[in-house]
Amino acid sequence: MSAKPSLQDLVHAFFFKRLLLPFAAVALCALGTVGALGVRELYRDHAFFVKVLDRYVTSLLSSAHRTLREQALSFEESAAAGKEFSFSSPVGFHRVFVFKTPQDQASGASPSFRTPPGVDIPLSYFPDRDEWPVVSIPYFSGRLNTLTLAVMVRADRFAALGELNLESLEKLIGDFSHSAPENLVIVLDRYGNVIYHPNPRVMRAQENLSYEPLVKKALTYWYPQAFFDTLEGRLVFAYSWRVAPWDWILLVGKPVTHVLIPSLFWGVLTAASAFFLLFFVLMAFRRRLEQLVVRPITLMTTVLDAVARKRDVPDLEPLAEEAPFSELALFAQELRRASRAVLEREAALTAQGRELHRILESIGDGVILTDAQGRIVRMNAEAEQLTGWPRTQAQGQPVRRVLTITDAKTEKPLEDLFHSALTTGAARKFPGHAVVHTADGSTAFATLSAAPVRDESGSIQGIVVVFRDAGAEYEAQRLLEASERKYREIMETMEEAYLELAPNGRVTFCNPALLKILDCTWDELQSRTYRDFTDEATAESMRAFFSEIFATGSSHGLKDFVIRDASGRRKVVEISAGVRRAEDGSPVGFRVLSRDITEKTEAQERSRTLERMLMQTQKMESLGTLASGIAHEFNNLLQAMSGYLEMALNKTDPEDPRSRWLARVQEASFRARDLVRRLLSFARQTEPALEPMDFNQVVEDTLDLLKKSIPRMIEIQKDLAPDLPVLVADRLQVEQVVINLTANARDAIGPDSPGVIRVRTSVHNDEDGRGWIRLEVSDTGSGIPEEIRERIFDPFFTTKEPGKGTGLGLSTIYGIVTAHEGRIACESQVGRGTTFRVDFPVRAWTPQAADSGEADGTAQRGAAPAGAAVLLVDDEESLLELIQGLLEMEGYAVHTAPSGEEALAFLAQSNGSVDAVVLDLSMPGMGGRRCLEFLRAQYPHLPVIVASGDAAHEISRDPKQFGAQGVILKPYRLKNLLEALQSVLRPSSHVVSSGTDGA
Template identity: 60%
Template sequence: MKSKPPLRQLVQKDFFKRLMLPLGVLSIVAVTAAGVAELRNLYIAHKVFVKTVDRSISMGMSAAHRTLRHMALSAEESQEPTQEVSLGGALEFHRIVVFKALGAPGLGRSALAPPASVDVPLSLFPDLADWPAVSVPYYSRPLDAPTLAVLVRAEQFFAMGELNLKSVERLVQNISTASPENLVLVLDRFGNVIYHPDSQMIRTQENMGHEPLVKRGLASWQPRVLLDMLDHRFVFATTWRVMPWNWVIIVGKPLTQAVLTPLLWVMMGIMATVFLAAFALSIAFKRRIDQMIVQPINHLKTQWDAITQQHNTELLREAADASPFLELQIFAHELRRSTQDLLEQETALRTQGRELYRILESIGDAVIVTDTGGRIVRMNAHAGRLTGWNPSQALGRPAQRILSMVDPRSGKPLQSLDALVLSTGVAQNLHGHALLKAADGSQKVVTHNAAPIRDDTGALYGVVLVVRDATAEYEALRLLEESEKKYRQIMETMEEAYMELEPNGRLSFCNPATLKILGGSWDELQHKTYRDFADEVTAQRMRTFFSEIYASGSSLGLQDFTIHDLQGRLKTVEISAGVRYGEDGRPIGFRVLARDITEKVEALEQSRRLEKILMQTQKMESLGTLAGGVAHEFNNLLQAMSGYLEMALNHTDAQDPRSRWLSRVQEAAFKARDLIRRLLSFARQTEPIPEPMSLNDVVEETLELLQKSIPRMIEIQKDLGPNLPVLVADRLQVEQVIINLVANARDAIESDNPGTIRLKTRAHTDDNGQAWIRLEIADTGGGIPEEIQDRIFDPFFTTKGPGKGTGLGLSTVYGIVANHGGRIHFESRPGFGTTFFVDFPVKPGSVEAPARKAEVLSEETTAPTPSDITLLVVDDEPMLVELIQGLLESAGYNVVTAGSGEDALTCLTQNNGRIDAVLLDLSMPGMGGRRCLEILRTQYPHLPVIVASGDTAHEIFRDPKRFGAHGCIAKPYRLQTLMETLHNVLRKSGS
């Protein structure tokens, strides 16, 4: 490509260098010359003006000085007193005062003392060492005008004149008449105004020493030309000092008036000249531009039109070579290259359009394009298959007709998304799924979204809709929802607590069972860790437990931990845990299953206590069995002792002292008998059998039984009410109530301190008319703490130490009283003792309470002894057999003896009906008395049988006839009791 000059170079050559540059240089030179000339003329004018003012002021001040000097010398010669005159002249005086100084001459300001008539202060004169002395301008009140004073001296006389500054003003104004535009200032050496164009400045005696221009003028003793600020504007000025008065004259002119105005006229002339020259040159320049620019561009346009028809870019190469300047040549080449690129891009766009069409048709989703009216302008093949419409038939139809969608759950029609996009201008997504009704009647579950289509300016011109067949996805989602619902139901209904912990132990998820165990809501628990529910020891165990699981990656089985919930309640939980992994396979925490086994642990503990109680009960049963055997032996021994004692008493004179001794021994034997009976009945478990009794008697007998178990330091007080109603209850259980309450009262009193146990009985009637028998048992112990008073009747609750109580005493008492229809309550104050109140109901129709149980269960007391009665005595103790045989034979009976039940049956068989009655012991070896009694009842139903036993709690004593016996007698018994029983039995049987 041949190099061409650039357009900038051509323009610079033809326009700038040939026209603009010469004109610019000429203008600058002309303006500079005009400005310099104007400043020079201004300087000359100012200099002339300043000299004129200086000459006039100097002449006037010299004349004034001469006048004052003459008057001072005249006064010196004439020695006349002070006088005051007024003189005229170029510089007028307001007044002149001649006076004689009162001080010594030649002593300066301190010695100069003008008379009192002189009212001008000497302080207005800045320097009295130089004569004549000139004051600063000041305002004179007597004169009512601004002035300044000139002081001239002779030897002793002084002449002082006060200048009329108006005369100075007239002098300057007369000189300024020829040049009124000048700014004229007359100042003293301190900057005080003597003359100013503004008369107000003179009247107010302003000081202008602060102005930059004035400051520079005052500082110079030589005439100077200055350019500086004065009154906030630049002023071109000339300064001149008036000697010997040290006044400064400043003549100036604002810079805008001094230079710019003349320069403006000069520039206007230059511009007119330039305009004429430019007009002449522009015609030639236009022709040159048309030749070098316009014609080549038109030629380039012609070539471009040819290219659009022929698609031949080589035509632009020729236009580029013919371009007269570089820019047009470059433009032609760039246009050729751009055109080539555009043609290539057009080809690529056509290829891309075909590819995009194939891609659109290959997309697995339905793609539909609508215009701003909602009519379909394009849709792919999959859209046709999904909707059942042929794409060519769907074009131009409303999209709402092609895409008929309803809610899959409710069946309600859904709003079209294309209408929402057209109204809002933003993309829309269908949340969830929709049911699409196709043209062929089929239905499919789809997802749906729409987005606006905009042009390059941002204007909306259509909507693109994308519809995806989500039938399989919807079905999978439905199955997932069912699975999640099932999982959620399992989590919500499972008894076990499920929770997920972070590695630091913080709770991140839990089911309702967890909330129940920990006693709080999710908001209260979500920021807590397992350490918030355990003491330090348990927290350390749990930390070790989780650390081992985290390290091993597997569960370590079940472990029990004691925790507390948010309310502080202690609970025992059984925990199993495993590691929870993230999607990347790394551990992210723990999964924990926990079960509240508090009740199980308590039940196990209770079971252990029950087992101990059962073992104790078994021991008691064994003890009862043992006691029964031992009691039988003791009763036999007591029977022998009491029998022989009775025989001895019968053969001893009543007045014999030995009779009394034997009676005491016999009483002791019967007390021993009663004690054995109580122990035996208490040690054996029997069914409750209500019977009428006296509560006072039961209290007395029970206290006798407990007497040895109560320390001597504890006093027993009894307040037993008289004439109590008959109590119908199980005697043994009533005794057990008294024993338990008295034992608790005993244990409540400290062993080292004296105390009192008080038992009181009385009868009362409540508001409903129900009669009650009340038993009160009070102690002076430490009382029951308030915090446990609600629990004292709970089974297994005890405050005693291990091995000192089972916790069943008061619960047993409560159960016995309740089973009898009674009620129990207590009053207790810590430190003041406890009182239990037990009420037993009085049963209607109760008979009088029986006296102490007699040894005889017969009905009559007289007993004739027929000599023809034969008795069979059956007992395994030979000593008793011998005793009873001797007693009965001494009473006139015929006695046959047998040592066992088998011997008794053999004896009956041998005597062949000669036996009239049988006295049978229950406790014997071999078949025993019970089995023997059954055989006798079967084989000898009419034979009277009297049962003798030391166990009065045996059920045969309650109903002898049910067992086939005709009477019962308790060992040890008296001979009289035996005789009465035999008499009654034989009388009833007709023997």
């Protein structure tokens, strides 16, 4: 097919570029220029004339005031007042009256206007009668047959009233009107009454024109304005001016027809010229267009008609060959392809529509489809049955007429449901039941929803309403709501607390009275059991109480228990309970009635106790901060000491006596490490770090540590049961329990009295078969009085003298035991001694990855991988020098950095060319934790081992969570570090946790 010019090129070259655009531009510019010049000239002429007229009126009235005042002042008192006379004056007066003013006005009273006797001017002509001079509204004098204005001026004893001839004003306006007969000049007073009008009849009648739109605008504005509005049925362009102080309105305008005639003349002339020129051009263009476009399009219209009638499409190949330009040829080919595709798609859509119709008719719910105006387009058979409307009659009807629905509760119409879905475009579902009013007048209950139907562009084309018969469901729900309302009112108004407990002690239902007793919300109560509101002993008593009820299946009478509400207040409640059963009779929980029988405690004492607790808590927080700083520095010193000791031991013959001395020093460094950890454990509130341990060994080690702090007069007796199960607990916290109980026993005996402290361990099972490891510490001290026995576990409660006790010993033990899910009990007799029994639960222990990793590291210790490079990051210079020397002795290539910032800079310069990083956790600057975050983000495949002296730190407990491959606790031995490095450098490395050996 040969190349042909495009239709766009032909049309642009022949029509737009050569003819249409130049003519259109010239015509628009000419019309705009002529119109703008005409309006501007008219506005200037009108403004000039209004100003001239304003000056004339102002000068005329001012001269009249001045002339009359002179006549009143010069009038002789002997003259007869109230007589008419005339005199020569520049101002034309018809007549003048001079009369004596009333006595009240002459004496300076407030002016009171009245016309003199013999004057036939009505008083209504003077609207402003409270201030002098008094000026009437202009009026047409029938006697003089001309426009007249009355002016009255007051002197000392006489006043002068004159009728002013306004013929000069008429003449001035007439001259302006004669110069341009189409000019329209109207003078009005402030009320819209005519002073001057081109029509003598209107002026003689002094008609009020305030009803005219143009006059309304002029009366509204106090400043000169230009208006365009109707006056006497004609569109008028006018200029308004207000004459002060008499508030006359001067309107000078011209009908729009006279304004636009010149513009219309030139516009019509231009348009006619352009029309004739364009006519001949268009004729030529039409002939050419017929040849290039119309004939081919006619043929393609025939093709489209065949497609619409679903007939065979004529072959368009000849048209493509004969087309005069390329676009038409291409369009013919595409039309041929598209027409066949449309016919195929039409057939598929027809089949799909029949399938959708069958599905719609098979749905068990009523379905109605509307258009965008809410008129029904389609409905299924179920909708016909529910509404009573045949679909042939319903189609085209508004949906609210066919589906008339009201709220079943309020009986209000629900038409807004359909309107809201149409206007907002959001699906709407009526939450309750609706009443459907059918065509035969009957009603039915239904549930319904409405959702918008959108086209491909997202525009709303209508809504689909789905509803179903819900008569039986409505009746059942109504009965259920009535029953629920009855029992809810009973529950909410009764003073006793009613609650339902699950077998695990969690509240599944309660009334407001229980929330008031516990001083908490329902959401807060969901996460708690009755154990959270009692101490361990009371909780155990409650457990036994409910266990007995559950076992016997019978209800129990009132029993008192001591609880603490959510605010920590101590309360006493009496409860009765019974078994709650399922439908099959099996017990599923308890029904409990409770009453608050607590006496109110004094608010002042509670306030003082809380204040002391707060001060002591702040003190302990400060102690924790101080302990963390000391521990970091001390661990660095211990690490350097133990490292150099290990180097010395490696270089010393094991048979040399000095080797034994060095081992003793190293053992002392590890004991110092344990002391630091105990200090951190006491100063911090941390979650237990569980590990398996020999409980008897822990007790032995702790008692050895305490020997020096116990007077020689006190004997320690140990009865440790053999073959105890492995205790899974936090070692440091268990040691803290032993220390605190032993210290309490020592203080109970006293420093100067002989006594015995017995420490006993055992294992036993309770009634449900659960195993417990027990620690029992008893003394022969003074005992605990019964009246304070319930308060010994309260924080900061102590019976010691000020400065000799903090009251945190037993509260710390209680917190540790509770955190381990254990229990503690106390028995005491005054004068005979006290026994504390602490039970820790027996737990199954599965070795974690950390333990297996350490064991594997020990078993697989060997030489350093060839060429392995390690980056040491620590702020202690001596420690860097020590570890660098030790690792280089083992064959590693070691790089050091004193801070996290320098470590990141080294890695950036070396492009991360190290095999592992040993990172100190506590450093100045960005710190170890922040540095670890950057390492994980920038070098995710680089192994990192964290070195820390704080075993309770969250990274030390779970390094994998923070992206570290291992953790090693300071001070550590070289072999621990080597094992950790070898483990992470192996291809199948895993998280490594290493401590110190032989500690």
